Every structure is written in C-alpha cells, then in structure tokens.
Amino acid sequence: MPKPDAVTYHRAGDLRRSLTPPEARLWICLKNGGLAGLKFRRQRPEGPYILDFYCVAAKLAVEVDGAVHDQPDQIEHDRRRTAWLARQGIEVIRFQALSIRDNLDGVLVAIREAAEARLRR
Known part of the structure; x- marks a missing residue:
C-alpha cells in the first residue's frame, strides 16, 4: 500500500485536533476500544487519503x-476514493452526520x- 506523504500526515494531525461535532460524538464511543473492544484510530492517513475512523484489525x-458529500463532484470523489481503498x-462504510445525531x-x-x-473472514 502506498505510504501517505508528509502533507497528508500534517493534514491528518490538523483534522484530529478539529473534529466536527458528529465526529467527536462518534469518537467518544469508539476510542479506547469502547465499541466491543475494537480499536479504532481517528483521522488515519492511508495512501493519499485520510480516513475519519479506521479499525486496522x-x-x-x-x-x-x-x-x-451530496454534491456531484464530492459524490464522484468519494466513489473513486472508496474504489481505491477497496x-x-x-x-468503507458511510454514515450521514445526522444519523450520528439522531x-x-x-x-x-x-x-x-x-x-x-x-474479522470473521
């Protein structure tokens, strides 16, 4: 897998320090194995992309x-990104920010x- 470049690492650090309210709410539940003992990382660089949350295992x-993410250009970008990650x-699983709230x-x-x-695979 291609390694992230220095710019991507720097951006990921910035994003970790400025989570959106829905991201922060979800992170409270995921951090420290809070969801069934699963270990997640937030704003994880993978290749040219930064993943909001990532379970390595x-x-x-x-x-x-x-x-x-409802804008046509962003929909296409997300499609390409998901295909690259696959x-x-x-x-990749996606949730609307409103779903996290509601x-x-x-x-x-x-x-x-x-x-x-x-994990069962």
Missing part, C-alpha cells in the same frame, strides 16, 4: 458525511456488525 473505514483491502445506537450497531463480519 478489520480493515474497516468509517466515514461521517456532512451535506457536502483495492487496498479496506472496506440514531447513534443504530450507527454503533452497524459499525460493530461490519467490523465483526470482516
């Missing part, structure tokens, strides 16, 4: 999508189930 990326063996428990169940399914 399951090779599972969790993305929190705000309204910008070629690296990383599965249905956090359901989001956590979906993340746990996806991670556990990948």
Whole structure:
C-alpha cells in the first residue's frame, strides 16, 4: 500500500485536533476500544487519503458525511476514493452526520456488525 506523504500526515494531525461535532460524538464511543473492544484510530492517513475512523484489525473505514458529500463532484470523489481503498483491502462504510445525531445506537450497531463480519473472514 502506498505510504501517505508528509502533507497528508500534517493534514491528518490538523483534522484530529478539529473534529466536527458528529465526529467527536462518534469518537467518544469508539476510542479506547469502547465499541466491543475494537480499536479504532481517528483521522488515519492511508495512501493519499485520510480516513475519519479506521479499525486496522478489520480493515474497516468509517466515514461521517456532512451535506457536502451530496454534491456531484464530492459524490464522484468519494466513489473513486472508496474504489481505491477497496483495492487496498479496506472496506468503507458511510454514515450521514445526522444519523450520528439522531440514531447513534443504530450507527454503533452497524459499525460493530461490519467490523465483526470482516474479522470473521
């Protein structure tokens, strides 16, 4: 897998220090193995991309999508990004930011189930 460059590492650090409110809410539940003992990293650089949350053991990326992800250019970018990550063996699951606000428990169940399914492979 291609290594992230220095700019990507720097951007990831900046993003870790400025999580959006939905990202921060989800991180509280994921950090320190808080979800079924699964270890997640936040704002993890992978190749040219930065993953919102990443479970290394399951090779599972969790993305929190705000309204910008509904724009045609961003939809296409996300499609290319997901395809590139899939070629690296990383599965991406996406959640709307509003889902984290309105249905956090359901989001956590979906993340746990996806991670556990990948770990069983």
